[in-house]
Amino acid sequence: MAADKLPTRAQDFSAWYNEIVSRAELAEHSPVRGCMVIRPNGYGIWELMQQALDRMFKETGHQNAYFPLFIPQSFITKEASHVEGFAPELAVVTVGGGKELEEPLVVRPTSETIIYSMYAKWVQSYRDLPILLNQWANVVRWEMRTRLFLRTMEFLWQEGHTAHETEKEAEEETLKMLGVYRTFAESYMAMPVLTGVKTDSERFAGALRTYAIEALMQDNKALQAGTSHNLGQNFAKAFELQFQNRSGELEFAWNTSWGVSTRLIGGLIMTHSDDAGLVVPPKLASTQLVIVPIFKTDAEQLTVMETAEHVFQELKAAGIRVKLDDRDSLSPGAKFFDWEMKGVPLRMELGPKDVQNNSVVIVPRILLETEEQPKPGKKQKLFIARPALKERILELLEKLQTQLFQNALARREANSIRNVTDYGEMTQLVERDAGFIYAGWCGSAECEAKVKEETKATIRVIPFPEFQSASKPSHCLVCGNSSKQEVVWAKAY
């Protein structure tokens, strides 16, 4: 019977996460320390993420391009705070073709420098602006401690890089793309996020301002899921990205950059999955429905498989990503466990009884509150008549997507503590992993550093108005001076 269970989230969250990544065959460690091999199940999620995001980028006027992996070392050093920020985590190539290189090449940790050096060649006039490009690429950052998807030395991402005529336009772009990330997180990943500004200490190296989307994982640690930077004219100045403005004067362009990475897959896992395994929202599931045929005799096998094949074709034609599990080496029960571990949103059980009744049994991966509730301790099983099948499946996929978001939102809200005014209380909250802690802040880096030092919690974000508490905090949680703004504290990945 109960063979080979996952460690539970309550027992050991980190072991639970690792086991899911491994058993759902999402990824594994490569022979090189800190790098990962993304297996088809994991890459399938990434491909669907890419498709959705790429469409959204195009809809907002961006085009894709590709810039090289190698960056001259001197480029990185041109923007002062950029070097400082990235120097410790650079991989540098010093030998090529058996010869020592005249100038070492940095393996891109991000591409601002090479991209803006090229933009400088392309721009003369305000008429050449804006430039709105994105690239899908891999980047390398020499990390000390790695976790699959959450932090690896090489990861896949997308980086948007734009150049604008005015500061206002750049700021609008930065916020627009943050909005795109938020929409993507909420409606595709079913992952609620806070939006807001990063403090100076968490700002991107070289940016004027960094905005982020922040999500709360099931262990109540925060995950920075995407960032959008207003770079001001910092890189334009470093790379002489200038244009002649409408009154004929030479001016530096205004840049933005924004990115999300394969880290999102880690966020997806830690947002929805449970002690039975991975849970993937329908919009990102490379298999949305799996058909498990059930039969005893040869005669039953014949009719069941025939029906299964019909159903398969019907759903496929309806645009549903469906799979027919015709493996004959596993019992149906074993297949149930297998697909639950892999997070497939809907399972169809199809046996002789169903064929006879001209219906099917659907078992959703998570409990759907909108459907008939199961008896206590039982799985939710929905009996669906064949004639209504296609419509019902599409409806259930949609409901499951919605339910996931609502569950995650309810969990985040239940683990958001507002109006914390006492530092001792805050310490205790952090200690017992209470979640997002809202409190006042005087704006000083000292207070921020003190909390990080003493509790390991950091300011995740200075939230946008929509996320702020009804009553504004009056004093800084740490020093007691008057509060400049409300901030959200949490331990983070």
Add this chain to the structure above:
RNA sequence: CGGGGCGUGGCUCAGCCUGGUAGAGCACCUGGUUCGGGACCAGGGGGUCGGAGGUUCAAAUCCUCUCGCCCCGACCA
């Protein structure tokens, strides 16, 4: 880089202390019986024990060196 642990069929691990020439479970292959929540029986394939050196008649086991990995502490999407 500091502390802890580990390298034995594809995977998880036993054997090492008390040297005698490699074993279990899972997975895999073949055949049969099974199949509505992790099937069973029978047969079978596969490792020279991270690497190098040493001690010994004999090394997975003892000694030396070495490489690699994992976990915990200082950076980060």
